Amino acid sequence: MADPMETKESENGLEFLEEVTKNAHQIQEQVLAEILRRNAATEYLSRFLHGQTDKQSFKNNVPIVTYEDIKPYIDRIANGETSNILLADPISFFIQSSGTSGGQPKLIPMTAESFEKRMLEVTLSHPVVKKCFDGSEKGKAMTLYFIKKGIETPSGLMAKTLSTLYFTSNGFKKHAPKTCTSPIETIHCLDNKQSMYCQLLTGLLQREEVVRINSIFASVLARCIKFLEDHWKGLCSDIRTGSLSDWVIDPGCRYAVSSMLTGPNPELADTIENICGDESWEGVIKKLWPKAKYINSVITGSMSQYIPLLDFYGGGIPLVSPSYGSSESSFGINLKPLSNPFDISYTFLPSMAYFEFLPVNEDNREKAQEFHFHGVSSKGSLEVTNEDGNIVPVDLANVKVGQYYEVVVTTLTGLYRYRVGDVLKLTGFHNNSPQFQFVERRNTVLSIDMDKTSEADLLKAIRNAKLLIEPFGFVLATFSSYAETSSIPGRYVLFWELKSKASNNCPKLDAKIMEQCCCMVEESLDFTYKSLREANKIAALELRVVKHGTFDALMDFYVSKGASVNQYKTPCCIKSEEALKILNSGVIGKFFSPKTFPQVESLS
Template sequence: MLVFKKEPSEYVRYSTCILGFFSSSFLSAHQRLFLMAGRMETMEYEDGLKILEELTTNAHQIQERVLEDILKRNAGTEYLRGFLNGQADKQLFKRNVPIVTYEDLKPYIDRIANGEPSDILLADPITQFFLSTGTSGGQPKLIPSTAESFEQRMLEPTLEDLVMKKHFDGLDKGKTMCLFFVKPEIETPSGLMAKFFTTSYFQSNSFKNGSAKICTSPIDTILCLDNKQSMYCQLLIGLLQRDDVVRIESIFVSVFARSIKFLIDYWKDLCSNIRTGCLSDWITDPGCKNAVSLILTGPDPELADSIEHICDHKSWEGIIKKLWPNAKHISSIITGSMSQYISLLESYCGGIPLVSPLYASSEATFGINLKPLSKPFDVSYTFLSNMAYFEFLPVNKASREKAQELQFNNTVSEKASIEMTKENGNVEPVDLTNVKIGQCYEVVVTTMAGLYRYKVGDILKATGFYNNTPQFQFVERQNVVLSIDLDKTSEADLLKAITNAKLFLDPLGFVLTLCSSYTDTSSTPGRYVLFWELRMKESNDFPKLDPRIMEQCCSIVEESFDFTYKSLRKSNIIAPLQIRMVKHGTFDALMDFYVSKGASINQYKTPSCIKSEEAIKILNAGVIGKFFSPKTSF
């Protein structure tokens, strides 16, 4: 049983006969919260909500204790010793330890991966590395993880589940249709394994003894390394138990969009399996076959007829609600680059709420969505103060754009513009509870697992507070841009421009399902190129392309860009923007390419901007129409 006290230093106390400790008063806040994470399956609903209140009310005290614990444990490591001289001093840490990127820590991480002791970077032994690319297709990063840091992150799924149960009734009276997948792990020269965080989580006892028990997908189908067989069997079992499904879940919404395409291609085979009671011969994975055989125990022609009646229509509008009528919400990350899938999913879900439950990365868990019924574009995440020590670098995008505009108009010299940019960049980070509402920040984390003042690369906007803890909207990935000359078009700028074009297409019955971009500099001047995949709102058919409509889309996108882009276009330094329409299945081929290169299907994000020549060739191979912006002045 958990006991809560008023003091922020006394969060919880477990029965000493269970834990074998004399009293939690001898433990740090970080250690108590770690222990709490390991036994969340025994927590009662009200207890969990109290923990959430403690974490958000006493955020400052918890953050101070988290940093203190990290420094006490790791101040003597080779990396920190050079800055702290062995002292666990928080002010010395903020004054001397530099804010870094992965490239700064990579030499230390590589040494550990190649066999040197973990204590060159952190005191505790590294038990595994998490693979992270930041954006799909990049060179994988190795993010250190310890047994304690991994177990600590198991608190987040339980808190997330508590929030969902607060807003949706009846979630404990049914099952979750999960669409989860794993990737093969990689052994480093040291013998430590490197894997995606989601793979490690699905392999863990925390998952097997917790969430897996209410998933329609048996663990053997999730752990199957053949993603196609895994997808087929998870969907089959989800359909067999369709009346029991009260929620549907994937890590990223891109996986869910992929599963709908898979259903379109395979629903007849799935119905045949259900009708005959026999699994398709091409499913050869022993774990999948055995798992399905325990559920597909005989013919069910009535269920097969029901599913066939739903799927055998030209329009798949509302298909998810029709196939899983008792589903109360769809849980999947839909912010950031995932937002391009929102209109597609809304057309399929039939009014089932889309919930973006959390904000996390391979480096750390950051926050959860305390208002799951928020519209996808309004989602804010409340940071969890015990997960890491957080700092925030103020980002003033408007100031940078103003400097570019003044320089372009010769109002200030290039030197003055550079100085303005430098001044904007030389800012001091602020702590978690000192952020200002409305300000954009780049998030910086310090973790128990050896990341110190580490820039994750995400830009967030502070939108409010819950108790004493700030809430943030995800804005964009840092440095994900299109650029020809002086122009710097960010991921957020690009998504905003495309959203404006979607508003133009919507009354025409067109749905933009997927998109990406790159800068084409094969000729002079260079231009922005957008790859789009469209379908009709009332069916899965490809629309008839009217050149005038598509040219108008090109113009709308360009008009949405900033002053610098439009000025360079006007001066013919940038050529007219081009939209290349691709046939259905082209973006599936792109995803297959990145997965074949090592990306996780769970963590795959369609790149907003593509750098890989191979990936560009894949998209160009699917092009069925090219359209240019006719606009000549802005």
């Protein structure tokens, strides 16, 4: 088995990728064997394996689980028990996920060894991208990176986001000054506004050196461009005068920026002012950073909604989505960086974890597609069940092109047959390693940033809200929703068709009551949503009331596209632009939540 650490040198990266993808099946067997050899005696696995460490015993006896199933073990460790109840190696810290479990971020155990392995994903994407863009290594990245303050568990172990751990690691601090426009002090500033302002300022000061634009997620870049729209005059003033604005008070930011803002530069200020003062911001990224060869950011999954916006701002700069991972595990990298953003596939790295794949029944999957039908699919079921009626997962070696799967991981850090919740489509192979296209998060219908609102969560929130209108003689006939991202920050939009119990006329809407409904929906959503709302990373929820018959017209539209009248259900979340136009054409009232949330620790 190849030593993953060898790939830290980028010149060996491509060779390593070829080796692991050619030997994918054997490496997967070795990964599982190593996990079981180390951890079979833990309290968790010994319940199922009773000393056995072979693959078949693992498959037959260890259950497929979700976070809720292993949360009691993680909570025990976080509260002070030894980590060997779940994994043999000592835990160094917890990864704080952006997802939620019971309204709170998940805690994923992490060891020092596994963290180093996770950083391999970052290293591996570099030589692949470099092949596609000549000279991309000769300049700097205009970086927009942010960290989040961690929390200390009762055991003394810290819990931080994976990106925070990376950006505060010694390796990054040593490497960043040579490759990033953002000084370390600006990245480590916990005040997002000051951090963003200073990172944009230092990026503009070095605009002629910038060969790529970097952010972790597309939503972050979109938000930063909106911030630039609001603050470009101040940035130009700072550049023109050679002094940093007084409102930036973070000592690290002031020190780092002042060392770069060494004197007045009216010529640069005029250039930026002419670009940002244009009535249209189409191509603004290309104009501000003319040597940028590509934008490097995750643009798949819920981030794909920002592709049109980044295309508009980018002015033709290619969008590169380098890798695919989660708090639980790294999965793969994009071996074709110049792929159409909507067609990106990730090649799985078999050395990262042991992967299994739950075939997804096409009849029940909430597929992220142009039209969301609730009828019976013409495609056959892919699921195979055992004698207990449970779906049997398949190994990496047995996945089939064109089929959909939910990914299941087993790691060295205490996750055994863990359902990540991502639905993927197998698009092909690179050597013997599968290539998957991200389709959706299981059960997620709305997402703007790191929020993931399921249909069940949305239904519960709307049930709570409609109780406010029932005393006034109104009935909520039907509803739908969509994630509005044409403005920054984006927001949730609900469409309601109301019926008056007293008559068939359009109900007279009391603005105060409707705003209370908006507040109730937001109050009923989870911790992540509220945290992002408080941090202004999600705008106030909007409720659009439509006239009678609007949802009938929506049903007619879906039926015209092939849906069955007998089996039609109103889609919980609209994916089709045509369907959205139908709903918007019937709007008779718009209301926004005036809700303000108490200060909570924001997610970044």
